[in-house]
Amino acid sequence: MKLKKITNILVGHPFRGKIPEVTDSNIMVIQMRNISVETGVDWATCIKTEISSKWGFKQLKQGDILFVARGENNIAVIIDNIPQGKLIVAAPQFFIIRVIKEEILPEFLAWLINQKPIQQYFQQRKEGSMTKSIRRQVIEETPIIIPLLQKQQMIIKLSSILQKEKNILKQLISNGEITMNAIANDLFASNNPNK
Helix, strand or coil, X not given: XXXXXXXXXXXXXXXXXXXXXCCCCXXXXXCHHHEECCCEECHHXXXXXXXXXXXXXXXXXXXXXXXXXECCCCXXXXXXXXXXXXXXXXXXCEEXXXXXXXXXXXXXXXXXXXXXXXXXXXXCCCECCCCCECCHHHHHCCECCCCCHHHHHHHHHHHHHHHXXXXXHHHHXXXXXXXXXXXXXXXXXXXXCCC
């Protein structure tokens, strides 16, 4: 099945130039620097802004998927845990993939887009000389497999467990590096002739 059969694909908000920061606004904008496959959207780093009424307003919803169509890492990130009382928009670098069929879970679709078969599909269809990008038509034609909902839920659960294990390992490595640096600092401090 093609992605366009089960989703609506929108483009992020057409900001012109630098996105203005407006600290007392209830509108938040998600930019490239605010997302990662590992952590999703880092809401604490998103800036608040204002939107000109002439452009309309494409408000993101829980379960929407942000897709990065430019550059090397064409990742998909699910929108969840939206801060209460905030209106959310995406920067123009994103495509917004909104699931419209009940037989596919948005979390599963985001996971599927990030997997090797679909990533290879995108790699083979990138265009551009300086910055590579993926056209909307290519995204719409992306081949999608839809297993039963029960299997989708199982895959999402397994993916979540794996991500937690990765986070624990990263923390253990970081703690180990801090300990080793502290040991090295102590060695040099104890052998300092100026002491």
